[in-house]
Amino acid sequence: MDVLVCVKRVPMVGGRIALQGDRRRLDTSLLGFTVSPHEECAVEEGVRLSEAAGGSVTVLTLGPPEAVEQLRTAISVGAHHALLLETDRDDFGPLATTRAITRAIEGLEAERQSPFDLLLFGNEAADTADYQVGVRVAHALGRPVATGIKHLEVGGGSARARRTYRGTEELFILALPAVVTVKEGINLPRYPSLPGRMRAKKTVVATLRPTYEAEGLEMRSLAVPTTERRSAEVLGHGVEAVPPLVELLVKLGVIE
Amino acid sequence: MTERKTASAVIIGAGIVGNSLAYHLARLGWRDIVLVDKGPMPNPGGSTGHASNFIFPIEYSKMMFDLTTDSTAQYKELGVFTESGGIEVARTEARQEELRRRSSVAKAWGIPYELLDPAGVGDLVPYLDTGVILGGLHFPTVGVVDSLRAGTIMRERAQESAALTVDASTEVLGIDVDPVTRRVTRVRTTNGDYDTDTVAVCCGVWSPRIARTAGASIPLTPIVHQMISVGPIPLFAHTVGEIGYPIVRDVDTNMYERQHGGDMEVGSYAHRPIIVAPDTIPSIEESALSPTELPFTQEDFDPQLAQALELMPELLGDESVGIRYAINGLISMTPDGHPVLGETPEVRGLWSVAASWIKEGPGIGRAVAEQMTHGGSEIDIHEADIARFYDFQRTAKHVQERAAEGFNKMYGIVHPAEQWSRERRIRLAPMYRSEEALDAAFFQTAGWERPHWYGHNAPLLERYGDAVMAREAEWESRWWSPIINAEHLAMREACGLVDLSAFVELDLTGPRALEVIQKLAVAQMDVANGRVVYTSFLDPKGGFKADLTIMRLGHEHFRIVTGGASGMADKKWITDHLPGDGSAQLTDLSSAWSTLGLWGPRSREILAGTTPDDVSNEGFAFGTCRPIEVDGLSVLASRISYVGELGWELYVPIEQGARLWDTLFEAGQPRGLVPVGIGVYGTTGRIEKSYRAYGSELTPDYDLVEAGMTRPKVKEQEFVGKEAYLAQREREPVATLCSLVVEDHRAADGRARYPIGGEPILTTLGDRITDAKGRPSYVTSAGSAPSLGRHVLLSYLPTELAVEGRELLVEYMSERFPVSIALAGSAPLFDPANERVRA
Amino acid sequence: MSTVVCYVETENGAVLDASLRALTFARGLAAEATEVSALIAGPPGADVTAQLQSFGVTSICVLSAGGLTGYAPLALAKALAAMASRSEAAAVVAAATDHGNEVLAHLGALTGLELAANCTKAHLVEGERRFRLVRQRWGGSLIEEAVLSAATGLFSVAADSVQPVPSPAAGSLAVSEIAPQLDALDLALQALESPEESPGISLASAKVVVSGGRGVGGPEGFAVIEELAALLGGAVGVSRVVTSLGWRPHREQVGQTGTRVAPDLYLACGISGAVQHLAGCQSSKHMVAVNTDPSAPIMSRADYAVIGSVAEVLPALVDAIRARRSSC
DSSP states (O other): OOEEEEEOEEEOOOSOOOBOTTSSSBOOTTOOEEEOHHHHHHHHHHHHHHHHHOOOEEEEEEEOGGGHHHHHHHHHTTOOEEEEEEOSOSOOOHHHHHHHHHHHHHHHHHHHTSOOSEEEEESSOTTTOOOOHHHHHHHHHTOOEEEEESEEEEETTEEEEEEEETTEEEEEEEESSEEEEEOTTSSOOOOOOHHHHHHHHHOOOEEEOOOOOOOSEEEEEEEOOOOOOOOOEEEEEGGGGHHHHHHHHHHTTSOO | OOOEEEOSEEEEOOSHHHHHHHHHHHHTTOOSEEEEOSSOSSOOSSGGGGOOOEEOOOOSSHHHHHHHHHHHHHHHHTTOEEEOOEEEEESSHHHHHHHHHHHHHHHHHTOOOEEEOHHHHHHHOTTSOGGGOSEEEEETTOEEEOHHHHHHHHHHHHHHTTOEEEETTOOEEEEEEETTTTEEEEEEEBTEEEEOSOEEEOOGGGHHHHHHTTTOOOOOEEEEEEEEEEEOOGGGGGOOSSOOSOEEEEGGGTEEEEEETTEEEEEESOSOOOBOOGGGSOOTTTOSSBTTEEEOOHHHHHHHHHHHHHHSHHHHHOTTOEEEEEEEEEEEEOTTSSOEEEEOSSSBTEEEEESOOTTTHHHHHHHHHHHHHHSSOSSOOGGGBGGGOOGGGGSHHHHHHHHHHHHTTTTSOOOTTOOOSSSOSSBOOTTHHHHHHTTEEEEEETTEEEEEEEGGGTHHHHHHGGGGOOOOSHHHHTTOOHHHHHHHHHHHHTEEEEEOTTOEEEEEESTTHHHHHHHHBSSOOOOOTTBEEEEEEEOTTSOEEEEEEEEEEETTEEEEEEOTTTHHHHHHHHHHTSOTTSSSEEEEOTTTEEEEEEESTTHHHHHHTTOSSOOSTTTSOTTBEEEEEETTEEEEEEOOOSSSSSEEEEEEEGGGHHHHHHHHHHHHGGGTEEEEOHIIIIIIHHHHTTOOOBTTTBSTTSOTTTTTOOOSSOOSSOOTTHHHHHHHHHSOOSEEEEEEEESOOBOTTSOBOOOOSOOBEEOTTOOBOBOTTOOBOBEEEEEEETTTTEEEEEEEEEGGGOOTTOEEEEEETTEEEEEEEEEESSOOSSSTTOTTTTO | OEEEEEEOOEETTEEOHHHHHHHHHHHTTSSSOEEEEEEESSOOOHHHHHHHHHTTEEEEEEEOOTTOOSOOHHHHHHHHHHHHHHHTOSEEEEESSHHHHHHHHHHHHHHOOOEEEEEEEEEEOTTSSEEEEEEEEGGGTEEEEEEEEOSSEEEEEOGGGSOOOOOTTOOOOEEEEEOOOOOHHHHHSOOEEEEOOOOSOOGGGOSEEEEEOGGGOSGGGHHHHHHHHHHTTOEEEEOHHHHHTTSSOGGGBBSTTSBOOOOSEEEEESOOOOHHHHHHHTTOSEEEEEESOTTSGGGGTOSEEEESOHHHHHHHHHHHHHHHHHHO
16 A cells, blocks of 8 residues: 655734735745644544555655655655655646656656555645645546545555535545545644654655746735634633623624 | 822732732731733733743752752642652763762751662663762752642632732833832832832743833843643553652753653753843744744754763653653743842832742742841841842843853852853953962952962962871862962961952041941941951841941041952941931942952061051051051051951052052062962961851851850940840850861761862761751851961851860862861851961 | 626525625626626426526526436536537636535636635736636635636635625526437436435524534433523534544544534634634634633634633523523
8 A cells, every 4th residue: 555645835824914015926935834734644644544555655745845744744654765856946737736746656657557546635835725735636646536535545456535414425546556635633643753863864755846837826915814813802801701791692682 | 091009019920939929928917919911811921831840959058958958838728739759860080079069068958869760770770771870979869849839829829818919911011210219119000000119020931121211220131941742651551630740850961851640851952042021022923832932943952862862762762752842942041040129229119039049949939038128038048139239230231241150060060160251351450460470270259350369379389398288189279379378478478469449449438427327236336447347247037148347548448448248238238228218328439449468477567668657566556547648659558457466458449559568579589478369368367267157157047146256245236136246245156266277187988078168067966057047957058277287167067066186087079078066156267366467 | 798607506596605605706807897697407487597696697598418417527617618618608606615626626627727626816917818806725814815816716605705796787598408428427416315314403504503612521411411502492513622632523623624503603612713613613604712712813704702711601601591591
C-alpha cells in the first residue's frame, strides 16, 4: 500500500493577517509555518494506511527551499520519503501546480515502475483555497477522485471514501490507483516523536525544479477586509452580566 | 476629553514582578496604586505566562541566593510551591569538579544538597541512562511553582485591601517627565491618564520601549529560549499532581528536563543566541500563541533532541510520545546577567524592575517595594542596581553582544574571573600602547582594558622562585599568573607603577558642596584644603553604600574618587542628595583624568627625581594632596595607598597620561621599578593589609563595627545612617571580619589547592557557621599574600569565634582544608604598624 | 448577449439558497443582458421551476443519464461542458458548496478551463474575454483581487458574500433534458447515498450555536456548553484548538476547516477569535463573546461581550434561564 501525499507550506496566522507594503503577499516576518490543516490530516491518513497495510508514504510539496521543514515534519510523524519541487516563485496557480505535481508523480512512478495506490491531497489549501489541484491531477493521471473525504477504507483493489453532505452520507467507491482529497476531521493527527524527528533530520529530501507557466488567473492585489473595527458592547463583568445577557436573548427571540 | 486620574504609583506590567510589587507596596501602606498591562488577566502574555516555573536554590551570587530564598518562602506562603527535588548531572570530569565547587557554595549558603554517583542519580530518576553521566548534585528542596496563580493571588490581596486598581487590556502610550525636576509626572494610557510621581516598569521584554517614552533606558534585550513539551509519557500517568520526579539539569548540554503533569518539558540554552529586537515583538493579535511564545525554529533544537534522547532513551524515545508544544520563548537578558532594579539615573520616580526570573520575582517585588518606601531593602540588591551601567553599556549593541555571549553560559562552567571576549577595547588608557608593549594581560572593568599582570615581568619568576606561590590545579590557575605575586614582591622591594585610569572621579562643587558631602560621608569632611579622606557612605539602615576617597581641593571643591565598578551607582547616590537649587553640583570627570599609582620603598626617590617639588615625608604628609610638577606636567599628587606602601596616586589630564607613564617608567628603571597590574592592586596588596573592598567585605549586609572600620569618635554632624551606626556602636557586634590563613593546602590527590572566594568556613567538625543574624561565614576575598608566604582568606565570623589562632576549616571543591584565624578585626597582617605607608 | 451556465442544487423540492445566490452572481457577470442556463440533477417540481424563473433562469437542463442514482460529479461536469460549449457560454457558475466546487473542478479538468473558487464578485470586462473578480483567501479573512483571462470562466460563489436577488426582468423559461456522453468511469464516480446518522441539531443549519474554545479549560468544561445549547435549542460548536487537543469531535468544529455557520445567534465562549475561526462564524447575525480578555480578536467581530470566565458566567446563565422558565 504505497501512498503519496501532497502538502503546501503556509504561514500560521493568529488573530490578524498582516500584509507587506506591496499588498501582494503576507508579512510573515513574525510567523511560523506549517501545512494546511486538511493536509496534516492527509499525511496522518497516509501514515495510518501504510502502518495497517504495510507500504510506504511519500510526501511531496511545491514550494521554497524552506518547505523542506514541512516535509521533515511529515517524515517525523511517519512518512518515509520526501520530494521537494523547489521554486522561488510564490505565484504558481492551480494549473501550473497541477502540471508540476503530475510530472513529478509520473517521474516517481516510472522509477518505481508502478503507480502509487493512493494519492492524497488536502481538500483545499488554507491560504489560496483553489479547491482544484487534487481533481486536476487525478484527471491528468486518468484516476478516479473523491473530494472532501472524512472517512477512508482501502483494500481489495478499491478505496471506499465517505463524506457527509447536507445530512446525506455519500460513499464513493474508487478503483485503485485513485486520488482522494481529505478534510480535517478524518483523523486526529499525531505529534512527532523525538526519534521521528531524528529520522526526519537524517532523511535525504530529493529535489526537482519544476517549470513555471503563467495561467489565465492572475492575482493583482490582496487586502484585509475592512469590517468596521467595532468594539463589542460590554454587557458586564462576570456573573453581573447575566441579567443583561438574558434580556438580550429575549430581545433576540432566542428565549421567550 | 481624556479622564484625568491620580495614582500614588503606576506599575506597568502584570507579570510575576509587577504583581509582587503591587502586593508589597500595598502591604507597606501604599494606597491608590494602579497596575496596568496591555494584555488580559490572568495571563497577559509575557514571559511569566510560559515560564518553566522551577526553582533551584543554588546560586553563586549571594544576592540571587537571598532573593531566591525569599521568593521561595513567598511562593510557599501563597500555597503554590510543590517540592520535587532537582539534580544537576555531570557528563564530563570538568563538570564533576564544578559540581564539587558548587556543593561547597551550597554548604556556604546552607542549601541542602548531596553529591551522588550515577547509581544514586538513577535511584531518584529511574528513566535516566546512568551510563551517560559521571555523577550528580542533588538539591532536595528544588520545587516548581504556579507563578501565574501566585501573581494573581498577590494582585487580588492588594485589591482586597483597597490599595490597588487594575487596568487590564490597557496599553501605555507614554510617560511624561517634568523637564526641570526630571521627575515623572504622568502616565498616558488607552484607558485615560494618571497623574503620578512614581512609575515602576515591570514589563520584562517590553521594558526598554516603555522606559524610552520617559527618556530613560533599561538595558536588557529580549532573547529566545527554546522549550518543547512532549507527551503523554506513560510513566507519568501515575503521578498525582504536577510533578513526581526530580527536575534534571543536564548542564553539560545546557538543557533541563522537568515533568509537567503527563508531559516532559525540555528546555535548552544551547542554541545559537537569537536576539529579538524589542520593536519586532508581535502584538497579542498578531501572535498565534502569545507575544512571548514565538514560532519554533526546529533546526536550532535538533542537537538537543539527540542529547535528550541520549539521557532519557526509553522515556523520550517512545514513538507514542509526541512533541505537543514547541516554542521559541522570549526572556529578558541584561549585559551582566543580573536584573535591572531601582530608580533610573535619568528620570526621578521612574523605577526599573526588570529582567527577573520566576525564582526571584516575589523577592524582587518586595525588595524594590522596600526601596521605594524606606530608601533601602532588607535584601542587598546593589549588584542589580540599574544605576550601575555606563552609557556605553546601555547601547543596543553592547546589550545584545553581552546577552549573546552570556546566553550559552547559562549552565556553563564560568570562572569568577572569566573575561568577556566580545565588546573589548572600548576604553583605553592613554598608556595602553606601552602596556601592550609590556605584554600586559588585559582584564576588562567598566569597559577599561586594565593590565592584570605583565608578561614583561616573567623574568621575576626566576628571581623570586618559590616565593611566587605557583599553583598546580587548573581552576585556580585560570585567569591568574604567578607573575602577579612576583610583581607584588618587586613592588614591596622597590617600586611598582600601576595604571588606575578606571577610577571614577566626581567633582562636587558649589557653596553647599561641603554640606552635601558631610551628609553622605561617615568621616568628618570639614577638613583643610589638601586633605585626603578615606571614608564610607552608609545607607539609612547603617549598611555599606560606598567606600571611597575624597580630596578637598578647595573650600567649595571636593574630588570624590571611587572604583570603576561601583562608580555609576555612587554617582547616582550623590546626585540624589544634591539640593534642588543648584547650589551644589556634581561633575563626572572620569574621562578627563588619568591616574597612576606609584608605590614602594623607592617611590619617593623615583618621584623626587622627576619633580622640583618637595616630596619628603615632612614636605608631603601622608593623607594630603597637592599639585606638583613632574617633568613639565602639572600633576595632582595624593599621598595614600591601597597596597600598603609609601607612594602616591598621581592625577594628570588624560591626554598627558602617556607622557607621565613614560616619565615615571624611565625614571624608575635604574631603581627597580616594575609595572604592576590589578592582580596586585586589587588582591595581593590589599589582602596583606586587611584593606576591605566594596562589594566583597563591604556590603549593605554588614556594618562598620563588624567590618572593623570604626574610628574612635563619630562626628557630631548628621549623616545618612548615623542613627543606625550609633546603635551599632553601642552593641557587641554579632560578627567580626577576620583574616584567615590556610594551614595545609594538600588535597586528597596530593595537589596543593588554593580557594579563590565564596567558599564556606566550617568548624573543625565540618559544620556550617552562621552568626546570630543567620548570616553564613564564607570567604569574601581570597588571595596570595606573597610577602607573608601565605594564602589569605577574609571572612566574617561570629564574634565569639573570632579569636586569633582559632582553627577552622575551609571547604573548597568539596574538600576540607585546615585554616586558622591570623587576625580578628582590621589590623594588617603585613607591616602592622603601617610604617611603610607613613615613611 | 452573454450566456452563463449555472449548476443549481435543489433539496426537498426547493432551490438551495446558496444556488439562488450563485444565480444572482451569474446574472451580474456581464453588463449586458444575460441568458442563464441552469443544470439540475433531477426533474424540477413546480416550486423549483418558479424559483428559477424568478431568478432569471431562461433555460433549465435536466441531467438525464441511465445508471445514475445519486450525485455524480463527472456526469454533471460533462453536462455543463456540453451546455457551455453549445451556447458558447461566457462563464459557468456554481455555489461554492462541496458539490459546487467539486463539479466545477471536474469541469475545469475536463476542459482545461480555469476555475476561480470562492468568488464574491466578478465582471466581464466589456469587449474582452477577461473577468475582473474578487475572491476569498484564508476562508474570507483575506480578499484577493484578480483577473481571469479566459474565453469561458469558471466561478464558484462564496455564499455569504452575495445576496440572493430575484431578477427584475424574469422572462420565459424552457426546460429540456441533457444527456452527455458518459463512459463507465464517469458512471462509477457516483455517490451511494444514505441518510446521515447523527443525533441532534445540525450545526450548519442551527439557529443558535453555543461554541467553546480553549477558555473552557478542558473536556469537562463542555458540560455547561451542552446544557446551554440544549436550553436554547441550539447546537454545540468548538474552535480548532479544542479539536486538536482531542477534547471534542471534529464535527463540532466551527471554522475555516470545520463547518461554516450562519446562525441568528453565535455565542463564542472562551474563544480568542483566530482568523481561521472567524472564517467559520463571521456570517452570524448576532454574536456574543464570553471572554476574560476584553481585547481578544473576537471582540472586533462580536456585537456584545461579557468579560469573565466561562466557568463563572455560563453556569450562572444556565441557572438564570432555568429560573426564568420555571417561573413562567
